[in-house]
Amino acid sequence: MIACARPSEDASIPGFDPADIPLEQRRIGPVLSMRARTDADRPFLTIGGRTYTFRETDRQARALARGLARRGLERQQYLAMMLPNCSEFVFAWFACALLGAANVPLNTALRGPMLDLPFKDSGARGLIIDRALVDAIGTLSEEVRGQLDWVAVWGGLEGLALPAGPKEYLDYRDLPLADGPDPERETDFRDVQTVFYTSGTTGPAKGVQTLNAHQFSTASGFVRAVGLTRDDVVYTPYPLFHAFAARLAVLPSLLAGAQVHVGARFSASRFWEQAAQCGATVAQITPGTSRILFERPPGPHDRAHRLRALFNTRADAAFEERFGVRLVEAFSMSETGLVIYTRWPERRPxxxxxxxxxxxxxxxxxxxxxxxxxxxxxxxxxxxxxxxxxxxxxxxxxxxxxxxxxxxxxxxxxxxxxxxxxxxxxxxAKERIRRRGENISSYDIEQAAGAHPDVMECAALPHPARDGEDDVRLVAVKAADASLTAAQLADWLAERLPRSMVPRYVEFLPSLPRTQTDKVEKVRLIQAGLSAAAWDREAGGAAP
Structure with a gap:
């Protein structure tokens, strides 16, 4: 039983603060079990057009945990997940937590060497993947494909061309086991719960090992920052494979006994309508998307909603007046979780x-x-x-x-x-690129661009955009006598990189400035700004 704040040990009581859960009891399994008892028939997770109660979520997670245990998933081993926003993502996350295993959520846009990395890092031998993404397995190295003992395909195997390498493919529906003993193992607040891959600024992406206590600290901070209660409905349109939606929407809702509605993706044209349809009182947003919303023409849904708080972007009086909602700002990063915030309803503009x-x-x-x-x-x-x-x-x-x-x-x-x-x-920091709320690795962009036969060397840089965010700028040196154009290079990269990484600006220089230790001197390039010859992908008609 979770030992909660006095005057009661029932975490569903009004005014319960998840931060009062003793440190050593900060584990998903006991909280999920408690919610299944005290709030059994209350709605918890709405996703993909279906709503799951706390009891149903608990039952689904435990059935999947039994199946994963049968497949040999041990405590503190890793399970890779390559899924869009769907209920199975949440069930797999919680199932791993019940077993004391760690889940490795993967960006669904990754392919090739960038997808190899988390498998090599974690040694994951199992993968749950959406059938629409199965082709990504074929882009993995032979070594990594051979590492996989099994691949469970959400959506079924029928009609798929299955890449060679993994020892077994199975239909996801055959993975859960509805009957059997309770699969929950003795777990620890120090267990690694999730490994989020965050983009570095000077090297390949790094796997951030987040612990049970780590995720609880972050989630409880969110509860305080927005004043979340069991009567709230949280709406997030962001991908669950990012910590933002998982740790700062789904998990806080579980702790507070609230409902969370997870959309398929962010849509500027439908954001307010979707928030209204699900009855959201709290929603997530990023600085870049808040500006997009504000620049859209007025619409019938601008104030036809129940939202009282949008997290996480800077306060803007004009935005708040137009849409009738408070913008909540805090500071969080994958390595730490939420470390700076103001407790609702306080704030300092x-x-x-x-x-x-x-x-x-x-x-x-x-x-x-x-x-x-x-x-x-x-x-x-x-x-x-x-x-x-x-x-x-x-x-x-x-x-x-x-x-x-x-x-x-x-x-x-x-x-x-x-x-x-x-x-x-x-x-x-000067070399970090942050576009639409996502940190982007300059290293990964440079590795992709440098693989083009006509590129001798290159540097990926941030270029200031609105609201403190960046656009991606690529400066390259062409091979002698190469006829490569900026537009051709951008199109080539668009086939090899996630959309958020594709440069907006591409320019060619005769050479790149270098330090005395022969490193590219990015600071000088940033200070010099765009050259007159820089090509703008958006001006050329590409989608932003």
Missing amino acids: GSMGRVHEDWQAQLVDDKDLPVPAGQPGQLVVRPRLPYIMMQGYLNRPEATVAAFRNLWLHTGDIMRQDEDGYFYFVDR
Whole structure:
């Protein structure tokens, strides 16, 4: 039984704060079981046109856990998942948590070497995949395909051309076991629950090992930031394979006993209508998408909704007045979860809030020395409680040590802090590219572009866009006598990269500036800005 806040041990009571769950009891299994008892017939998960109660969700997750255990999934082993937003994603996530295993959610746009990496890192021997994505298996290396003991295909096997390599393919419907003993194992708040792959700025993507206690800390912060109660309905149109939708929508709803409605994808033209249709009171949004919504012409659904809060973007008085909703800002990253926020309904305009009660934070200069109040510095953080941040980057000990320089996690984000302890975002590390709420690896773009036979060398850079976000800029050097055009290179990359990574700006230079140690000097390119010869993909008619 979950030991919850007094005056009662029932986590469904009004005013229950998930942060009051004792640290050692912060595990999905016991909370899911408790919700199945105390809120059995209340709606929890609405997705794909169907609503699942807490009891149904618990039953589905346990049936799948039995099937995964039969397939040999052991505690702290890894299960790869390549699924769109669907109920099976949530059931698989929770099933892994019941078994003490770790799930590895994969971006559905990944192919080739970028998809190889998480399999090699984790050693995952099982994969649950949507039938529409099965072709991605054929882009994996022979080594990785041979690593897979089984692949469960959601949507069935009929009519599919199955890539060779995995030892067995099965219909997902044959994986769950409805009958049998309770599959839940003894788990620990220190267990790795999920490995999210976050894009690096100077190297390949890194697997962030998030623990049970880590995810609970993040989810409880969200509950406080938006004042979430069991009477709320949370709407997210973002992919579940990202931490944003999983840790900051689904899990908080489970903890608070609220309902979560997961859309298929973000649609600017239908956002308000979809939020109204599901009766949402709280929804997710990113800075880039908030601007897109504001720039659309007025429509009948602008205020025909029940939304009281949109998380996570900066306050904007004009936006709030037009749509009748409060914008809530906080600071969260995959490595830490939510570490800066303001408890609902408080806020200070322009500020992300103050440091989470379970964290320490300070701003430092390039020598890691604290800066005075009001001066910009890099945000560094560390937890007050054990195991509430990432265990480290999976199989990346050097990157882990570098991130924790001087016993503080360096976020790479520049902020300032006022005398009252409120933080204000200023800028981000120069080589990070952030487009529509997603961090993008310059390294991955450079590896893809560098594989073109007419590209001698290249550099992927951020170019300032609206609302503090970036567009992707690629600067390249062509091979001698090559006739390659910027548009041709962009089209070539569009076939090999996720859409968010395809450069908006492409330009060719005779050479790239280099440091004394022969590294490309990206700072000089950024400071110089776009050349007159830079090609703009959006101006050329491509979709933004």
